[in-house]
Ligand SMILES: Nc1ncnc2c1ncn2[C@@H]1O[C@H](COP(=O)(O)OP(=O)(O)O)[C@@H](O)[C@H]1O
């Protein structure tokens with residue numbers, strides 16, 4: 041266990057009550073003690089450590105009964121079976137707090153597709169005009185369980201190749217990966233990566 045992981049677990053154990061769901065004000069206190077930023081979505085909380093380029097995530101039990109980090113981890117393992125884990129933001133379980141909250145670690149992504157700078161997009165769009173077989177990309181895109189955002193899909197196909205993306209298509213069905221909109225696909229440096237592949241199943 042890294043020193044930072046130990047510090048996250050120790051601080052959560054010290055500042056959060058064992059018998060209650062943590063609330064935003066409690067988690068803000070933990071984040072500020074750790075020098076992290078608290079982020080959240082519909083299903084998960086996240087402590088973002090910009091300096092270390094890592095993120096610690098855990099379920100928002102008060103909102104959903106499912107551990108979406110666990111689902112994401114299962115889809116990551118499935119990605120290995122299809123040999124496409126290179127395009128998934130890695131996730132690992134690093135511990136559990138005294139209150140029973142499972143904690144997961146991920147690298148911090150550089151940008152989601154919807155935050156990609158206009159300049160970068162124009163630059164890559166220009167490159168892709170020469171090399172991309174749009175009809176082939178569209179076929180794989182629409183063959184996926186949920187169609188990944190178009191620009192991301194084109195760039196991913198250019199970087200990883202057709203065979204890889206066909207395998208990705210199969211993985212998306214077995215993992216029932218839905219919701220691959222522009223907020224859930226993105227970039228780790230210049231590498232196209234899925235940043236949220238837990239899917240959302242409405243519970
Ligand atoms: N690996 C990461 N790198 C940077 N920010 C992240 C990362 N994971 C989560 N976040 C931040 O935390 C928020 C919630 O995490 P997310 O995994 O999207 O959960 P949810 O399923 O609740 O949407 C994100 O919208 C983002 O702001």
Ligand SMILES: [Mg+2]
Pocket residue numbers: 081082236
């Ligand atoms: Mg999200």
